[in-house]
Amino acid sequence: MKDNEVALKDGYEKEEQDLPAFEDLEGAARALMRLQDVYMLNVKGLARGVFQRVTGSAVTDLYSPRRLFSLTADDCFQVGKVAYDMGDYYHAIPWLEEAVSLFRGSYGEWKTEDEASLEDALDHLAFAYFQAGNVSCALSLSREFLLYSPDNKRMARNVLKYEKLLAESPNQELAEAVIQRPNVPHLQTRDTYEGLCQTLGSQPTHYQIPSLYCSYETNSSPFLLLQPVRKEVMHLEPYVVLYHDFVSDSEAQKIRGLAEPWLQRSVVASGEKQLPVEYRISKSAWLKDTVDPMLVTLDHRIAALTGLDVQPPYAEYLQVVNYGIGGHYEPHFDHATSPTSPLYRMKSGNRVATFMIYLSSVEAGGATAFIYANFSVPVVKNAALFWWNLHRSGEGDGDTLHAGCPVLVGDKWVANKWIHEYGQEFRRPCSSSPED
Numbered sequence: 002m003k004d005n006e007v008a009l010k011d012g013y014e015k016e017e018q019d020l021p022a023f024e025d026l027e028g029a030a031r032a033l034m035r036l037q038d039v040y041m042l043n044v045k046g047l048a049r050g051v052f053q054r055v056t057g058s059a060v061t062d063l064y065s066p067r068r069l070f071s072l073t074a075d076d077c078f079q080v081g082k083v084a085y086d087m088g089d090y091y092h093a094i095p096w097l098e099e100a101v102s103l104f105r106g107s108y109g110e111w112k113t114e115d116e117a118s119l120e121d122a123l124d125h126l127a128f129a130y131f132q133a134g135n136v137s138c139a140l141s142l143s144r145e146f147l148l149y150s151p152d153n154k155r156m157a158r159n160v161l162k163y164e165k166l167l168a169e170s171p172n173q174e175l176a177e178a179v180i181q182r183p184n185v186p187h188l189q190t191r192d193t194y195e196g197l198c199q200t201l202g203s204q205p206t207h208y209q210i211p212s213l214y215c216s217y218e219t220n221s222s223p224f225l226l227l228q229p230v231r232k233e234v235m236h237l238e239p240y241v242v243l244y245h246d247f248v249s250d251s252e253a254q255k256i257r258g259l260a261e262p263w264l265q266r267s268v269v270a271s272g273e274k275q276l277p278v279e280y281r282i283s284k285s286a287w288l289k290d291t292v293d294p295m296l297v298t299l300d301h302r303i304a305a306l307t308g309l310d311v312q313p314p315y316a317e318y319l320q321v322v323n324y325g326i327g328g329h330y331e332p333h334f335d336h337a338t339s340p341t342s343p344l345y346r347m348k349s350g351n352r353v354a355t356f357m358i359y360l361s362s363v364e365a366g367g368a369t370a371f372i373y374a375n376f377s378v379p380v381v382k383n384a385a386l387f388w389w390n391l392h393r394s395g396e397g398d399g400d401t402l403h404a405g406c407p408v409l410v411g412d413k414w415v416a417n418k419w420i421h422e423y424g425q426e427f428r429r430p431c432s433s434s435p436e437d
């Protein structure tokens with residue numbers, strides 16, 4: 002190779018590490034399909050940057066952007082292709098339909114960044130329809146393909162095959178393909194979860210249930226006497242409260258800044274290991290108190306408000322989490338449900354409580370949903386959400402199943418302080434009653 006070629010190759014290889022790889026394309030495609038499913042979005046709208054929930058004939062605007070950002074035909078093709086390659090024709094069909102429709106509209110124009118063409122989109126869509134049992138759609142798309150590439154023998158054979166199939170069983174002509182959403186067994190919890198993500202605020206209001214009230218909380222702590230925290234009781238069993246303005250804008254910004262250089266793909270406990278999984282998509286970092294004195298102040302504030310000991314090893318370091326568009330955390334428990342969980346490595350028992358601070362607002366989506374308790378909390382910037390994960394007996398409270406809904410628009414940041422059982426013996430006395 003000539004010197005300049007070697008230099009070009011070396012330069013490219015250096016740059017390549019920072020360029021999106023296939024994993025990034027696949028992740029982005031999955032994120033769009035997740036948003037489509039959880040928020041019941043119509044693909045045509047989504048591709049135009051419009052976020053509309055479609056149920057039957059009713060259309061609801063979930064978010065109205067000030068500027069529209071549209072996906073190109075090639076973008077839609079790439080999303081559809083990710084689904085197609087997984088054998089997921091449920092998602093492949095609407096995305097490839099959109100790709101075909103956009104490619105048809107701009108036929109003859111050639112964009113240098115396009116990898117695919119109308120022919121590619123027709124080819125994939127025809128096969129996806131065939132796989133889904135809709136032979137007549139497969140046939141008409143294949144015929145359209147042949148108009149552009151009349152010499153394609155494979156497609157000519159497909160056309161003959163589809164014609165034969167339709168002649169043998171003409172009922173196919175009317176067959177409406179009803180394909181099930183893949184990879185998700187139909188679960189009541191999923192319906193509830195998605196419903197809670199879509200219709201924030203559908204829970205009873207404080208006016209309807211008097212035991213859900215707002216107050217100024219000092220918890221009899223001298224720290225809070227002069228500056229009580231506004232507390233909003235969200236739910237009683239499990240007990241979930243929201244503390245408004247728990248941090249200031251500048252504190253939230255500072256915590257995000259401290260964590261940013263250390264962010265990595267989030268993992269979850271799986272047996273004795275920690276693994277990245279599809280059901281938790283975010284980046285996170287652990288911040289020790291020694292990183293900045295402000296974190297010590299924050300611990301004091303959490304201790305004053307909850308009355309709990311949050312010094313290590315009675316609580317974990319602060320976990321800062323960042324969700325991008327489509328980022329989420331599907332229904333889970335914060336406490337360990339298996340005795341081999343890595344959580345027990347701290348030798349301070351299970352996670353008795355969660356103290357989660359919202360370090361940002363989010364433009365749409367991203368609520369925290371409590372599935373069995375059937376309510377969701379919107380992202381309230383600077384507020385902190387607190388709940389007990391364990392009963393006083395030490396048993397896990399199965400009603401705390403909760404989730405972080407996918408972010409539809411914007412960037413969501415939270416910080417978790419997980420407080421453990423040990424060290425709290427005189428602060429939250431135990432009880433043998435399973436209800437407490």
Ligand SMILES: O=C(O)CCC(=O)C(=O)O
Pocket residue numbers: 322330335367368369370403404405406415417
């Ligand atoms: O992001 C949320 O709203 C919930 C996060 C959560 O449950 C967790 O990090 O364990």
Ligand SMILES: [Fe+2]
Pocket residue numbers: 333334335403
């Ligand atoms: Fe959680």
